[in-house]
Amino acid sequence: MATHDGTWGYRDRFGDSFGRTYFRRFGPGVVSSIGVGTYLGDPTTEVDDKYHDALVSALDNGVNLVDTAINYRCQRSERVVGRALRESSAARDEVVVATKGGFLPFDGSRPENPGRYVQERFVDTGLVDPDDLAHGSHCIAPGFLDDQLDRSLDNLDLDTIDLYYVHNPETQLAVRSRETVYDQLEAAFELLEERRTAGDIGAYGVATWNAFRVPANHEQYLSLPEVVARAKRAAERVGNDEVGLKAIQLPFNVVMADAFTVKSQTSDDGNDDGADDGDGPTSALEYAHEQGLSVFTSASIAQGDLAARLPEDVAAKLAGDSTVQRAINFARSAPGVTAALVGMGQKEHVAENVAAGTFDPLGAKAFDAVFE
Numbered sequence: 001m002a003t004h005d006g007t008w009g010y011r012d013r014f015g016d017s018f019g020r021t022y023f024r025r026f027g028p029g030v031v032s033s034i035g036v037g038t039y040l041g042d043p044t045t046e047v048d049d050k051y052h053d054a055l056v057s058a059l060d061n062g063v064n065l066v067d068t069a070i071n072y073r074c075q076r077s078e079r080v081v082g083r084a085l086r087e088s089s090a091a092r093d094e095v096v097v098a099t100k101g102g103f104l105p106f107d108g109s110r111p112e113n114p115g116r117y118v119q120e121r122f123v124d125t126g127l128v129d130p131d132d133l134a135h136g137s138h139c140i141a142p143g144f145l146d147d148q149l150d151r152s153l154d155n156l157d158l159d160t161i162d163l164y165y166v167h168n169p170e171t172q173l174a175v176r177s178r179e180t181v182y183d184q185l186e187a188a189f190e191l192l193e194e195r196r197t198a199g200d201i202g203a204y205g206v207a208t209w210n211a212f213r214v215p216a217n218h219e220q221y222l223s224l225p226e227v228v229a230r231a232k233r234a235a236e237r238v239g240n241d242e243v244g245l246k247a248i249q250l251p252f253n254v255v256m257a258d259a260f261t262v263k264s265q266t267s268d269d270g271n272d273d274g275a276d277d278g279d280g281p282t283s284a285l286e287y288a289h290e291q292g293l294s295v296f297t298s299a300s301i302a303q304g305d306l307a308a309r310l311p312e313d314v315a316a317k318l319a320g321d322s323t324v325q326r327a328i329n330f331a332r333s334a335p336g337v338t339a340a341l342v343g344m345g346q347k348e349h350v351a352e353n354v355a356a357g358t359f360d361p362l363g364a365k366a367f368d369a370v371f372e
Helices: 004-017 045-059 072-087 114-123 142-156 169-174 178-197 224-238 284-290 323-333 347-358 364-369
Strands: 023-026 029-032 034-037 065-067 096-101 161-167 201-207 245-251 263-268 276-283 294-298 337-343
Touching: 004 029, 023 337, 029 034, 029 337, 034 045, 034 347, 045 065, 045 072, 045 347, 065 072, 065 294, 065 337, 072 096, 072 142, 096 142, 142 161, 142 178, 161 178, 161 245, 169 178, 178 201, 178 224, 201 294, 224 245, 224 263, 224 284, 245 284, 263 284, 276 284, 284 294, 323 337, 323 347
Parallel strands: 034 065, 034 337, 065 096, 096 161, 161 201, 201 245, 245 294, 294 337
Antiparallel strands: 023 029, 263 276
C-alpha cells in the first residue's frame, strides 16, 4: 500500500520538476495533484495496451495517483492498472490506487443479453438481492461490496487498495427514500471499517456524480454532513477510534463548478447534533475542507470537451501552454481539491497532461475572482 516513506520518496524524486503545491497531503503521505483516470474506452485488448503504456508513462514521470472502478471497461481497467503497476519504475508503496464498487460489472466484454447476465451471475447466485438493486445495475449492500472488493484486489493484484469508494450511491434514490439510502451507506461503511481494520483498504470514500453538488431539493441530493455522521457511527460500531472516511470524488471543471458555487451543505457546530453553526449552508468543497476530507475531481476536462476551448475570461487567468493544461489547472486550483483526475488512455496525452503540473495553480483569491 502507499506509505509515508514511499510517497514522500516519490515526491523527492520528482518534486523539483513541478510547480508549487503539485504534491499534496493524502493519507499517510502525499499524492500528485494530477491523477490518471481510466473510465473511457472500449473493452478491447487494443485499448488495454494503450492504457498500459499511458499508465506506465505517467507513473514513471511524476504521477502517483491512479483512479479506476471495477465496472470500468468490464473490469479491464482494473486489470490493466495492476499490470502497469507491476511494470512501471514506481514502487507499490509510492503509488495511491483508488477504485470503486457499486455498479454490477461485466467481465471482459459486454454480454449480448445484459439482463440475463445480471440474473445469472448476481441474482441467481444469491450475491445480490433483487430488492437491493436500482436500475437493475446498482447495489451497495454490504455483502455485494464485500465480494466486489475481493474481486478488485484480485484484478489489481494487490494486497491493499489505498482508497475504496462507494460508487454513485445517489443511484439508489431512484427506488428508495433518502433516509434509506443513508442507512444503506452506514451499513456499507461498517463493512469498509471492518475491511480497513483487516488491512484490505487504507481508507474509503464516496464517489458521486450529482449527490454533493446539486441543491438540497434535487432528487439526487445527498447531505455530506449526514454521510460524515453515518461514517462516524459505523466506525464507533466497529470499535475504530479513527473514522476511515477520508475522501469524496465529484465532477469539477470550468463548466461544472457546482461543487464550489452551490451552497447546499449545512455545516454543523462541532457538537455532532446536526445543528447549523449559524453561518448558513456551504459548498461541498468548503464542507469537505472543514471536515478534513480530501476531494478528488472527476471530469476535470469534461471528458475531453474542454480540450479545445475554455471561456476566454477564465483562460486568461490560468497558467499553461495549452487549453488542456489550463483546464486541468482550473480543477486543481479550487480550494480544498487534492487532485484533478484526467483520463489518459493514450501515451501521447500523458506528457501534455502531466506538464500542467509544472505551472503553479491559482491562489485562493485569484480563484475566487473567477466567479466575481
